[in-house]
Amino acid sequence: MTNSTAPSLAEMLRGFSIEVNPKETKIIDACPDRLDPGTEVFLTWIPGEDPMNMVPAAAQLRRAGLLPVPHIGARHAESAAQLADLAARLAGAGVDRVLCIAGDREKPAGPYDSSLKVMESGLLQKSGVTRIAVGAFPEGNPNIPDPVLAEALTAKVKFARETGLQLSIVTQFCFQTEPIIEWLQATRRQGIDFPVRVGLAGPAGLIALTRYAMKCGVGNSIRVLTEKPSFAKLLIDKGPEPLIRELADAVASGNSAGAPLDITGLHFFVFGGFNKTVDWINAQKA
Secondary structure, rough: OOOOOOOOOOHHHHOOEEEOOOOHHHHHHHHHHHOOOOOOOEEEEOOOOHHHHHHHHHHHHHOOOOOEEEEHHHHHOHHHHHHHHHHHHHHHHHOOEEEEEOOOOOOOOOOOOHHHHHHHHHHHHHHOOOEEEEEEEEEEEEOOOOHHHHHHHHHHHHHHHHOOOOOEEOOOOOOOOHHHHHHHHHHOEEEEEEEEEEEEOOOOOOOHHHHHHHHHHHHHHHHHHHHHHHHHHHHHHHHHHHHHHHHHHHHHHHHOOOOOOOOEEEEEEEEOOOOHHHHHHHHOOO
């Protein structure tokens, strides 16, 4: 997306990725009919659940021509042996890419306290995983100071460059574009040119959006929902369309100014449901 004119809504939605729970078998079954071949489907690792649940779901998606992207929660991994076993099983299911995150857990269950530690272990790479996505937080993370977040991303970028790892970045969802654009601009100014997917919430009701925003610690976005009722209503009525159009304008402005934001694609969190999100995307693309 590097044109000097603003990309259309359909162009912004091209090549989107989406996140699902591997235990929701009906959704996994529906993915091949509802998504274009080659779509990246992220599989969540819910704390306390068996991560091996991702393996059959990943195999089913891969056989259908989709690209499963299992979550690897560093703090959820109980041991190096468990991580190695999981990586080997996922590779056997045809997985070549994962999203490596720290994981929402105060104390690590095993030896890994960060996604960087998992990357440095080499266990994913040894299994044949050549593409690793990492998370980013345009609005910050309530549990991690901003300087620590910035240092962690810099360290992952350095590691990827030194080892030839195919790194990409997926941002946490926001309900306003300013922090996303500011984060992108700052990231590109630092010379970080890896692919970035911008996370957005799919269409959902106010209660669901607020609940997940609180759960994920998206503080500024909660204020947008509560302090700007007219904008909150717009998001509920039109889904993330207003945010996508603002992002498209920012892409065009950045490119015109010689500072391309280079958004690789959009990533959807399906708080309102998988089918509702895909229906909305298809309607906008049409």
